[in-house]
Amino acid sequence: MTKQALTILTFVLLTTLLVGCDPYYSITVTNDTSDTAQILVKETVSFRTEKLRSLTTTDGFDVYELAPRKQIRVGSAIAEIDNDIPFEQIKIIRNRDTITANNLETIKNLFDKKTFGGLKTPYNISIK
Numbered sequence: 001m002t003k004q005a006l007t008i009l010t011f012v013l014l015t016t017l018l019v020g021c022d023p024y025y026s027i028t029v030t031n032d033t034s035d036t037a038q039i040l041v042k043e044t045v046s047f048r049t050e051k052l053r054s055l056t057t058t059d060g061f062d063v064y065e066l067a068p069r070k071q072i073r074v075g076s077a078i079a080e081i082d083n084d085i086p087f088e089q090i091k092i093i094r095n096r097d098t099i100t101a102n103n104l105e106t107i108k109n110l111f112d113k114k115t116f117g118g119l120k121t122p123y124n125i126s127i128k
Contacts, residue, residue: 022079025121025122025123027073027075027077027123027124028071028073028125029066029071029074030126031069031071032128033069033094033128036068038091038094039063039091040061040090041074041090042088043086046075046084046085048075048076050073077123085107094127111125112126
């Protein structure tokens with residue numbers, strides 16, 4: 001095999017490998033309000049955060065406090081989020097308002113959307 005053919009083959013192989021890689025995205029929750037919010041989650045094995053939970057409720061929700069204008073990282077996803085959602089259920093409590101999502105579709109509806117549909121990446125749930 002000539003040096004030129006080996007160079008072309010290496011270039012094609014590297015290009016194929018780089019194009020075939022799926023992107024990695026963080027999954028976050030952002031409190032865009034001037035009030036502290038509580039995030040209650042029933043975690044899956046893909047739930048990851050550096051923040052310590054405040055408590056665990058009797059019905060199995062882990063509670064995290066999120067200060068005004070702060071963000072918490074709760075997981076990550078490779079490409080699509082469907083298999084990487086880091087919680088089975090989520091409740092967001094701010095003042096007297098509660099938002100609850102109990103299944104994959106309602107949880108996905110909480111994530112920020114692009115202007116013309118689809119989920120924005122990196123994946124984020126904004127509390128407004």
